[in-house]
Amino acid sequence: xxxxxxxxxxxxxxxxxxxxxxxxxxxxxxxxxxxxxxxxxxxxxxxxxxxxxxxxxxxxxxxxxxxxxxxxxxxxxxxxxxxxxxxxxxxxxxxxxxxxxxxxxxxxxxxxxxxxxxxxxxxxxxxxxxxxxxxxxxxxxxxxxxxxxxxxxxxxxxxxxxxxxxxxxxxxxxxxxxxxxxxxxxxxxxxxxxxxxxxxxxxxxxxxxxxxxxxxxxxxxxxxxxxxxxxxxxxxxxxxxxxxxxxxxxxxxxxxxxxxxxxxxxxxxxxxxxxxxxxxxxxxxxxxxxxxxxxxx
Amino acid sequence: xxxxxxxxxxxxxxxxxxxxxxxxxxxxxxxxxxxxxxxxxxxxxxxxxxxxxxxxxxxxxxxxxxxxxxxxxxxxxxxxxxxxxxxxxxxxxxxxxxxxxxxxxxxxxxxxxxxxxxxxxxxxxxxxxxxxxxxxxxxxxxxxxxxxxxxxxxxxxxxxxxxxxxxxxxxxxxxxxxxxxxxxxxxxxxxxxxxxxxxxxxxxxxxxxxxxxxxxxxxxxxxxxxxxxxxxxxxxxxxxxxxxxxxxxxxxxxxxxxxxxxxxxxxxxxxxxxxxxxxxxxxxxxxxxxxxxxxxxxxxxxxxxxxxxxxxxxxxxxxxxxxxxxxxxxxxxxxxxxxxxxxxxxxxxxxxxxxxxxxxxxxxxxxxxxxxxxxxxxxxxxxxxxxxxxxxxxxxxxxxxxxxxxxxxxxxxxxxxxxxxxxxxxxxxxxxxxx
Numbered sequence: 001x002x003x004x005x006x007x008x009x010x011x012x013x014x015x016x017x018x019x020x021x022x023x024x025x026x027x028x029x030x031x032x033x034x035x036x037x038x039x040x041x042x043x044x045x046x047x048x049x050x051x052x053x054x055x056x057x058x059x060x061x062x063x064x065x066x067x068x069x070x071x072x073x074x075x076x077x078x079x080x081x082x083x084x085x086x087x088x089x090x091x092x093x094x095x096x097x098x099x100x101x102x103x104x105x106x107x108x109x110x111x112x113x114x115x116x117x118x119x120x121x122x123x124x125x126x127x128x129x130x131x132x133x134x135x136x137x138x139x140x141x142x143x144x145x146x147x148x149x150x151x152x153x154x155x156x157x158x159x160x161x162x163x164x165x166x167x168x169x170x171x172x173x174x175x176x177x178x179x180x181x182x183x184x185x186x187x188x189x190x191x192x193x194x195x196x197x198x199x200x201x202x203x204x205x206x207x208x209x210x211x212x213x214x215x216x217x218x219x220x221x222x223x224x225x226x227x228x229x230x231x232x233x234x235x236x237x238x239x240x241x242x243x244x245x246x247x248x249x250x251x252x253x254x255x256x257x258x259x260x261x262x263x264x265x266x267x268x269x270x271x272x273x274x275x276x277x278x279x280x281x282x283x284x285x286x287x288x289x290x291x292x293x294x295x296x297x
Numbered sequence: 298x299x300x301x302x303x304x305x306x307x308x309x310x311x312x313x314x315x316x317x318x319x320x321x322x323x324x325x326x327x328x329x330x331x332x333x334x335x336x337x338x339x340x341x342x343x344x345x346x347x348x349x350x351x352x353x354x355x356x357x358x359x360x361x362x363x364x365x366x367x368x369x370x371x372x373x374x375x376x377x378x379x380x381x382x383x384x385x386x387x388x389x390x391x392x393x394x395x396x397x398x399x400x401x402x403x404x405x406x407x408x409x410x411x412x413x414x415x416x417x418x419x420x421x422x423x424x425x426x427x428x429x430x431x432x433x434x435x436x437x438x439x440x441x442x443x444x445x446x447x448x449x450x451x452x453x454x455x456x457x458x459x460x461x462x463x464x465x466x467x468x469x470x471x472x473x474x475x476x477x478x479x480x481x482x483x484x485x486x487x488x489x490x491x492x493x494x495x496x497x498x499x500x501x502x503x504x505x506x507x508x509x510x511x512x513x514x515x516x517x518x519x520x521x522x523x524x525x526x527x528x529x530x531x532x533x534x535x536x537x538x539x540x541x542x543x544x545x546x547x548x549x550x551x552x553x554x555x556x557x558x559x560x561x562x563x564x565x566x567x568x569x570x571x572x573x574x575x576x577x578x579x580x581x582x583x584x585x586x587x588x589x590x591x592x593x594x595x596x597x598x599x600x601x602x603x604x605x606x607x608x609x610x611x612x613x614x615x616x617x618x619x620x621x622x623x624x625x626x627x628x629x630x631x632x633x634x635x636x637x638x639x640x641x642x643x644x645x646x647x648x649x650x651x652x653x654x655x656x657x658x659x660x661x662x663x664x665x666x667x668x669x670x671x672x673x674x675x676x677x678x679x680x681x682x683x684x685x686x687x688x689x690x691x692x693x694x695x696x697x698x699x700x701x702x703x704x705x706x707x708x709x710x711x712x713x714x715x716x717x718x719x720x721x722x723x724x725x726x727x728x729x730x731x732x
Binding site for chain 1: 354355356357359360362363396397522523527530531532534535536537538539542555558559562563565566567568569572588590591
């Protein structure tokens with residue numbers, strides 16, 4: 001059974017899909033920590049808020065234009081834009097006050113955000129799950145069925161990874177961001193406004209999360225509590241990959257997703273344990289993560 | 298919240314609830330929380346019947362709890378409009394969110410008992426939450442109406458005389474699925490199957506009930522693989538691929554709540570149902586309403602208390618009318634079971650003419666009562682109501698509703714006595730294990 005190409009393909013695609021979901025969520029978390037030294041525990045909750053907002057926009061436009069993939073794309077653009085603004089405001093009014101503070105204080109603030117945003121979601125959208133329906137027909141490949149939408153998710157993950165790499169490595173703004181990781185004072189001495197850089201990075205992280213939420217909407221309902229489940233997996237990914245390393249986050253997401261997927265096939269009862277064994281191994285042998293730097297650690 | 302409703306008193310539920318929706322419920326709950334800090338008047342304390350409502354608005358159970366919350370609020374409002382229980386004991390509901398987590402449920406139950414002095418706790422949804430509070434309610438001698446929490450352990454291994462179960466327990470539910478699946482095995486010549494379930498008390502208990510009952514009914518049918526996923530899973534593709542890779546004749550799912558919706562959605566898009574039959578998964582009215590467009594027609598599902606199966610029952614007619622008037626929606630299974638719990642409590646109180654907990658407990662013992670599922674009696678040995686064990690049917694587009702229901706022509710309603718633990722001696726043997 002294990003050598004069946006259809007089985008391997010099915011598990012691989014499932015694993016990659018899980019990997020890209022984790023990457024899209026974790027990359028903003030990793031970026032925020034890497035650049036700003038802020039551990040945003042509310043990252044997944046802001047992802048959830050982005051999902052609800054995108055859902056509402058999709059429903060609104062869907063009434064006039066019909067509920068289809070194009071309307072979803074439109075909703076994702078609007079939802080992401082709104083959340084970029086929300087991210088900017090949160091950094092401007094809350095996160096900014098946490099720079100240089102101890103980790104527990106950051107966690108307290110961001111945990112408070114989880115509770116506040118959770119209650120806000122209850123007030124605005126209620127407690128029922130929210131999801132959208134796109135009539136997705138399964139695709140038959142290699143003697144198995146696959147969900148064609150997984151190709152959209154995998155492509156989105158790769159596109160975001162490539163976009164982030166290009167941004168950080170090839171643009172002037174990206175170079176400033178990287179420089180700020182190592183010496184804020186020097187960057188500031190060059191006349192570059194560090195607060196603006198930080199606000200931009202935080203908004204970008206939240207924007208990626210909101211984009212991810214919109215992309216996931218046809219597959220998973222947005223519901224209270226999902227954020228808490230996901231943030232733990234995100235932390236596992238960034239610990240393995242190394243806080244602050246986008247490449248590390250990408251590779252770690254693939255490791256976690258694919259290992260988890262094949263573990264379900266081979267040893268279903270231990271699938272989650274296998275993932276956390278990797279986390280433990282990394283914490284023991286390379287606490288700064290596979291692609292993190294000792295300096296950062 | 299509207300400025301017309303600034304105060305929420307024990308006597309004004311009707312006005313409060315007339316225009317209440319989910320969002321306003323949250324605001325109302327917050328206001329109720331503030332009110333608990335205000336010293337109470339002695340007279341109100343003496344006359345009021347305090348009811349604790351423990352349901353999740355967070356976590357995988359939130360999807361079902363919405364119906365339960367609405368039902369309890371509607372039913373208590375209607376009873377309060379007549380002056381309360383016995384016309385003189387208005388009901389005050391104190392709501393707490395369990396987050397679908399047993400430790401939080403236990404903490405909130407203790408708080409409801411100690412600070413709010415509740416006499417009865419209704420709800421809990423998650424079986425793990427129900428079992429977590431059973432020790433507490435047993436010790437503090439508080440009634441517990443398990444409206445939807447249905448692990449069989451609640452009434453067997455973990456039995457306490459203070460818990461009354463208004464829903465079919467997991468063994469009854471699994472047994473009812475087995476009745477239908479055994480027919481399909483015979484008809485289709487199925488030989489192997491795979492199970493997938495939520496890795497917590499209810500999922501494990503339901504799966505075990507199904508596997509055990511099927512082994513008795515159809516011993517030649519072999520279980521090839523068991524898959525378990527953590528509560529709140531969001532990505533099922535690897536599980537679905539693993540099911541297809543096992544090439545079973547059918548798959549059985551012990552999945553409920555948000556996870557059920559996510560699983561069905563992803564399984565459908567991955568073509569699982571084209572390759573592997575999936576009979577007997579939970580398809581309550583919630584799923585029928587929420588997935589009205591996507592739910593595969595013809596899929597065989599299980600419901601616990603679907604309104605359309607008992608349209609001839611006066612109580613069901615009353616619930617439908619009440620629910621539609623307030624929410625412009627048909628009541629879900631979870632709403633119906635909560636309506637039954639509240640009106641069951643009212644019937645017991647009416648019978649004895651007082652609201653004392655021990656007296657009400659004694660009145661419920663072995664009581665026969667009207668429910669939306671017809672007349673039903675609590676089993677003497679474990680307080681399990683003998684309502685139908687399950688409704689197994691094929692998803693079908695009805696001209697009467699804006700969502701699919703089970704085809705009434707083929708729906709099987711399995712009686713409790715056909716599938717529950719056969720004798721009270723057997724039940725007592727299980728209960729002894731608790732001690």
